[in-house]
Amino acid sequence: MQPPLIKSLILVVDDITKNLQVVGTVLRNEGYKVMPAASGTDALKCVRAQLPDLILLDLLMPEMDGLEVCRRLKADPLTQAIPVIFLTASNEMEHLVQGFEVGAVDYVTKPFNPPELLARVRTHLELKHARDTIIRYGQELSRLNEEKNEFMGIAAHDLRNPLGAITGYAEMVLEEVGSLPRSASEPWTRVAKEVTDCTGRIHETSKRMVEMVQNLLDANRIERGEMKLNLAATDLGPTLNQVIETQRPPATAKQQKIHLESESVPVAVLADPGVTVQILENLVSNAVKYSPPGREIFVRLKKNAQSVRVEVQDQGPGLSVEDQTKLFGKFARLSAKPTGGEHSTGLGLSIVKKMVEAMNGKVWCESELGSGATFIVEFPAA
Ligand SMILES: Nc1ncnc2c1ncn2[C@@H]1O[C@H](COP(=O)(O)OP(=O)(O)OP(=O)(O)O)[C@@H](O)[C@H]1O
Ligand SMILES: [Mg+2]
Secondary structure (H helix, E strand, C coil), rough: CCCCCCCCEEEECCCCHHHHHHHHHHHCCCCCEEEECCCCCHHHHHHHHHCCCEEEECCCCCCCCCCHHHHHHHHHCCCCHHHHEEEEEHHHHHHHHHHHHCCCEEEEEEEEHHHHHHHHHHHHHHHHHHHHHHHHHHHHHHHHHHHHHHHHHHHHHHHHHHHHHHHHHHHHHHHHHHHHHCCCHHHHHHHHHHHHHHHHHHHHHHHHHHHHHHHHHHHHHHHHCCCCCCCCCHHHHHHHHHHHHHHHEEEEECCCCEEEECCCCCCCHECHHHHHHHHHHHHHHHHHHHHCCCEEEEEEEECCCCCEEEEEECCCCCCCCHHHHHHCCCCCCCCCCCCCCCCCCCCHHHHHHHHHCCCCCEEEEEEEEEEEEEEEEEEECC
């Protein structure tokens, strides 16, 4: 036999003193602490004075019966989680269903068989202990997560301004050098070229860092429910055109073609226009980023009765079933790698998913490894 959960406090409720004594002795002999109560009212008073770990509750009692006591305990958030085991005579079995309905976890029949009583008590104490531990860990985890998010938020926020300054100064240097009068001297040309190259790289890198920091800030803001959305009727046709035009230069650099198949009539959805651009840019830029050079990308706009879909289909490497389960998680950098040296933080789709869901939409991916991927966003129609 395992040792009992020492010092567990058990409330025993029965209007028959003899039963209280018998059960009390069995439990005390096993090392438990026992709190006896002779009526329903008495039981509720005891519970308020000290929360027990488990309650053994007589089903039939005068005045307030066990069912009513149990109902009240389960209605109170403070006592809700205490397991209740009913004590019943074998001729009261028909009440048992009600007992379970009001929230009991088990029952023991009178006259008591001590080993059975102890086994049930131990099981439910262990279960409660395990449940309490899980809840405690859960609370601790969400506290730590909150702390981590706060730290990330502060770090990202404090990094954004200096990075912005670096980007700005790099732009200034590039402009200054570009506007200097050309000199015929060979060393001067060499120096000017080197300065331009290095400053160009500083500019590119710091811009990428600003984007990363902005992604982190976005992810945090959404997670904390601090993202402000301005939902309005938004025509997706021009929005998609705008997104595709910004993605065309990087696609062309990889000899990729982006095709748009859309309806000629306005297709209005209820969405935040700026956030919608961000969502679609993420999907189209992923198609460009993960497809090999020379492939084609198809963007389709489809209208249904209640909703509007945007599909972004690529001819890239596709995703395995396992990768698909991780796709919308944070920092998911999966098997597919950028094909043109682009940057990847694995945050884009996690932000997309949160943004889409905040606007009452859905986003998912349909893909088979080796056969390209299709990302589908569904917006509620305006
Ligand atoms: N169209 C696609 N085809 C194949 N794999 C993809 C595709 N889009 C995304 N993935 C995979 O999913 C991962 C997560 O994508 P996600 O957009 O969240 O992040 P990312 O592109 O790596 O970085 P960023 O934060 O810059 O968007 C990618 O690293 C890539 O492995
Ligand atoms: Mg991405």
